[in-house]
Amino acid sequence: MQLIGMFLQKLISLLSFNPPEDETRSDACAGREPNVQEQKMQKPPQDTRSGRRRIRARRKSAVSQNRVLPRRIEGINLGSKQDSSGEISPPDDSPSTGKTDGCEMKPLTKGLDANLNALKKILHHGTNADVVIREFDIPTIPETRASIIFIDSLASRDTIDFAILQPLMLIANLNDGKTDDRLEMVKRRLLPGNQVTEVDNLRAVTEDVLSGATCLLIEESDIALSIETRSWEHRSIDKPSAEMVVRGPQEAFNETLKSNLALIRRRMRTPDLISEMLKVGTLSRVDCAVLYIEGLTNPELVDEVKRRILETKADHIQDTGILEQFIEEKPYVLAPQTISTERPDRMAAFLAEGYVGIMLDGSPFGLVLPATFWSLLQSAEDYFLRWPFGAFLRAIRTLALILAIFLPAIYLALTNFHPEMIPTDLLLAIAASREKVPFPTAVEVLIMEISIELIREAGVRIPGVIGPTLGIVGALILGQAAVAASIVSPILVVIVAITALGAFAVPNFNMAFAIRLYRFVYVLLAAALGFYGVAIGVFIQLTTYVNLKSFGVPYMSPVAPYTRSSGDALFRYPVWKSEIRPSFLKPQQEERQPPISRGWIEDEGSGKSEPGGAKGKNHGKRK
Amino acid sequence: MANESNQKIGTREAIAATVYFLSTKLLISFPQHMAEMGQTAAWVVPIISFITATLGFLIIIALLKCYPGGNLIQASEEAAGPVIGIIASLGYFAFFFATTVILIREFSETVSTALLPRTPLSVIMAVFIIATLVAAYMGLEAITRAALVGMPLIIGTLILLNVLLLPQSDFDTIFPLFGPGLGKLLYNGVIHSGIAGEVLFLSIIVGQLDEEHKVQKMGLASLLVAASFMVVSTLNYSAVFPYPLSLHIAYPGYEASTLIYMGRFLQRIEVAFVFLWVISACIHLALSGYTAARIIQDMLKLPSYKPLLPAFAILGFTFALVPSDVPEATYVDFMIVKTYGGLAIFVIPLILLLTARLKAGSKINRR
Incomplete structure (x- = not known):
């Protein structure tokens, strides 16, 4: 029996494609990293x-x-x-600290020219037209050489002129003996800007300059001042x-x-x-x-x-x-x-x-x-409206989701595999409308679905005001002409239109996109196996969704797995009943509001009446 | 993907999965066999069987309590040694594997009859197996969560079906109340305790339960809920298809749903029910396939059950094609698997429990 067990274990290890232990261990437990020279000298082993x-x-x-x-x-x-404090710090070669763009973490020197030369090299001064380096003297006694660096297109000219250069160049004779440190004096007394920070390395200077700040370098100082001057053209809040x-x-x-x-x-x-x-x-x-x-x-x-x-x-x-x-x-x-x-x-x-x-x-x-799956079906408006309206909107949206995914597949399954389910009158109407259509229903559905996708994509890409107009005109004319030419049946146009409306009603753009693709999968399943294919598809989708996690949180929370929440998933409860935060997030404070959130309503028996004369009731209290 | 042995499932998920496991057979030929066993008292047979199975389950729990921290496979090995332990495990495996194989055939035949009469049976079976293989590969967490999401749907379907069938029901047909006689009814009920044998599932996955100490409560709750489904539905089917007509209805659930008539516009809605039954069948098959693979994994102390799944799928597909027709498959299911297999899975733990107690007693004496 032991032999059989060993044999099966060996078989499983072969089937499961795990790399041999030695192979992984040699990487993980290398002890130290070889230096560059060693790496160069070592010939890479032949990898088979x-x-x-x-x-x-x-x-x-x-x-x-x-x-x-x-x-x-x-x-x-x-x-x-x-x-040691438990704070996460970026890895050595991470974008925020690494040597990935040729700009190293070199400290500034006390020589202004050396610093300027290094920065000119990094910022490609001379080639880069919008990199500005302005050298000047601060009229102290004796005069102090200084220089500012900024990107013309990112920094505010007015701020630089009036809040940096003007005070630095025009206010003279400040050597009143209060401080010997020029940098300290400039920072505390000559720069009226609201944000001035000290930076001590080339990388930080470069990063600040590239983000729109202006950096001030002073002779005999190995610290630069980064002054907030960010200002660029941007779109207003819309x-x-x-x-x-x-x-x-x-x-x-x-x-x-x-x-x-x-x-x-x-x-x-x-x-x-x-x-x-x-x-x-x-x-x-x-x-x-x-x-x-x-x-x-x-x-x-x-x-x-x-x-x-x-x-x-x-x-x-x-x-x-x-x-x-x-x-x-x-x-x-x-x-x-x-x-x-x-x-x-x-x-x-x-x-x-x-x-x-x-x-x-x-x-x-x-x-x-x-x-979570449920949060993708929610809209901001659900909460701004009174709860019955919000709950109704959620129900409509759930229906829209079901229609958007399944309606063409259900139509296909019904007409191709289970016509007995269709009431006789409707069946006759469908049969009559399909009489002259030469294509099988599956092809018909695919033609219409692809046409809708084409109209949608074209509507987005066409510039200006023509887009939406073309969408409507294209859909109407195309639908009408396709029916007149007996390419599709009129009932299918209705089906596809309802499906498209369902997809538009889904509030999350990414989710709506996923639905569009799922729809095609279900159409193919229904064309091949009718309702059986659709049911199998639903099962696989369901297991995939319940198995999915987003940042460690199960995708179908709080339904599967069941976790405590205010029930704000498929339904929308009154805001005063939303007493706890979703526990699947493991918040540090689970209580959102006290059980009696409508504090103005007194407990029964307190005897205090409302201004309108009515006695307070226990609304808002969680039993 | 998280290691499958680290996957933990909650109480609700465990109960939902066990209820699915126990009650999905209602959708195939179960009521017909109950009619064979109990005649007009077909609905009494599941009550007796479930009570017997509850006793069997309590024996299993008692065995597990002797060896805390282990599941039934480990407990069997510790109680009776590796050789007998492995034989016992093979017995459990045989029950679940045979259940899986027969259900593949029966569900596929149901789909073939109800939905796709012109599609080859092998295609329907292959699709079933692929779907359940995908779910079983994702692991216990995925299957049990799917069961939890699907539970309201299946409860709603059963309630709707039973309510909509009321106009077609004639409850006078359930008399005489004890059918073939109380003695025969008791005998049939006890030997068919295997119809609730799937409750063993909880003792296999006990280590993955979030609240392991509540396994007994979970099992009892699942048995109670599933028994209610079985009894109410069998009673309703008995009222719709009175004995002896009920002996000749292969799929009473499906046949009953074809009788639903809600005016000229809403009729022949059985397809909608079959849609949900297919999903239930997939959950059931995924659970039974998973359990069979887990038993072998624990028995042979393998690091993972996943590589076993493709092999089981091919074996399941092959064996499912062995019965020549549906009656043969259902005969094997109810007369062999659910009778002897069912008894075996409750009797084996009883013997093991006695062995464990004897061993414990002799240890105390030695001290």
Whole structure:
């Protein structure tokens, strides 16, 4: 029996394609990293493995060399380095500190010319037309040589002229003996700008200059002053275009990170709202803000989000749509694993629940993490309306989701496999309308679905006001002409139109996209196996969804697995009953509001009456 | 993907999965066999069987308590030594594997009859197996969560079906109340305790339960809920298809759903029910396939059950084609697997429990 067991174990190890233990251990336990010379001298060993296995081994090796031992949190491997205080610091070669763009962490020297030469080289001064270096003298006794560096297109000229150069060049004879330190004097007495910070290395100077600040270098000082002068042309705050509501705030994020953060802070005036700045993109080095509420949000979730951002090694990330693809759990699953929103009020509401937000400079969409299936069906307006209306909207949206995914497949299954289910009169009507159509129903459905997708895509790409018009005209004319030409039956036009409306009613753009693709899968399943195929598809989709996790949180929470929440999943309960935050987020404070949130209603028996004369009832009290 | 042995499942998920496991057979020829056993008292047979199975389950729990921290496979080995332990485990495996194989055939035949009469049976079976293989590969967490999401649907379907069938029901047909006589009814009920044998599933996955100490409560709750489904539905089918007509209805659930008539516009809605039954069948098959693989994994102390799944799928497909027709498959299911197999899976733990107690007693005496 033991022999059989050993044989089976061997067989399993062969089947499961695990690399031999020695192979992985040699990478993970190397002890020290070979230096560059050693690496050059060592001839790479002949690798006989297949391409995919080789790449996998290389990745594993890279991971084992760069990371400290992983820490497990809710099934997540945390691999970034932690200092003694438990703070996560970026890995050595991460975009925020690495030597990835040729700009090293060299300290500034006391010689102004040396510093300027180094910076000129880094910033390609002379070739780069918008890099400005202005040298001047500060009229101290004796005169002090100084220089400012800024990017013309990113910095405010007025601020530089009137808040930096004017005081520095025109106010003379300040050597009143109060301080001998020129830098200290300049910083404290000559620069009226509201934000001045000291930087001591070339990398920091470069980064500040490239983000729109102006750096002041002074002779005989190895510290530069970075002065806030950021100012560039940007779009003003506009109405939301993808998440419109009738009732509620009409502001949307724009491409400027600072404005976006201001929009959130205006709605969340707590000092505990933290916006941690990280850099993403080894080349573009864009500012990325990780938002959460200290003392409320699960710190492990925050750490995991930061870890994934910091360990993203991409050269250019210009939108949260790209960042999202780098940090999501399972890229091959169609379901969106992050919530993107352009509404600051929605972002603030998510933060208040214990979610983590990500804002990227240059992106008008923020990301909310983790995502659950139910949150993708919710709209901001659900909460702005009274609860019965909000609940009704949710029910309509759920129906829209079902129609958008299944309606063409159900039509196909019914007409092809189970016509007995269709009432006789309707069956005769369908048969009559299909009489002259030469195609099988499956082909007919595919023609119409692809046509709708074409109209939609063309409508988006056509510039200006023609787009929506073309969409409507194209759909009407195409539908009418296709019916007249007996290419499709009229009932199918109705089916496809309802399906398209269903997809538009889904509030999340990514989810709507996933639905469009799922629809094609279900059409094919229904064409092949009728309702049986659709049922099998539903089962596989269901198991995939319940198996999916977004940042360690099960995708179908709080339904499967069941966790405590205010029941805000498929239904929408009264706001005064939403007493707890979703426990699947493991917030530090689970209670959102006390059981009696409508404090103005007195408990029964207190005898105090309302202004209208009616006795207070126990509304809002959770029994 | 998280290591499968680290996957933990909650109480609700465990109960939902066990209820699915126990009651999905209601959708195939179960009521017909109950009619064979109990005649007009077909609905009484599941009550007796479930009570017997409850006693069997309590014996299993008692055995598990003798060896805390282990599941039934480990407990069997510790109680009776490796050789007898492995033989006992093979017995459990045989029950679940045979259940899986027969259900593949029966569900596929149901789909072939109800939905796809012109599609080859092998294609229907292959699709079933692929779907359940995918789910079993994802692991226990995925299957049990799918069961939890699907539970309201299946409860709703059963309630709707039973309510909509009321106009067609004639409850006078359930008399005489004890059918062939109380003695025969008791005998048939006890020897068919295997119809609730799937409750053994909880003792196999006990280590993966979030609240391991509540396994007894979970089992009893699952048995109670599943027994209610079985009894109410069998009673209703007996009222719709009175004995002896009920002996000739292969799929009473399906046949009954074809009788639902809600006016000229809503009729022949059985396809909608079959849609949900297919999903239930997939959950059941995924659970039984997973359990069979887990038993072998624990028995041979393998690091993972996953490489076993493709082999089981091919074996299941092959064996499912062995019975020449549906009556033969159902005969094997109810007359062999659910009778002797069912008894065996409760009797084996009883013997093991006695052995464990004797061993414990002799140890105390030695001291």
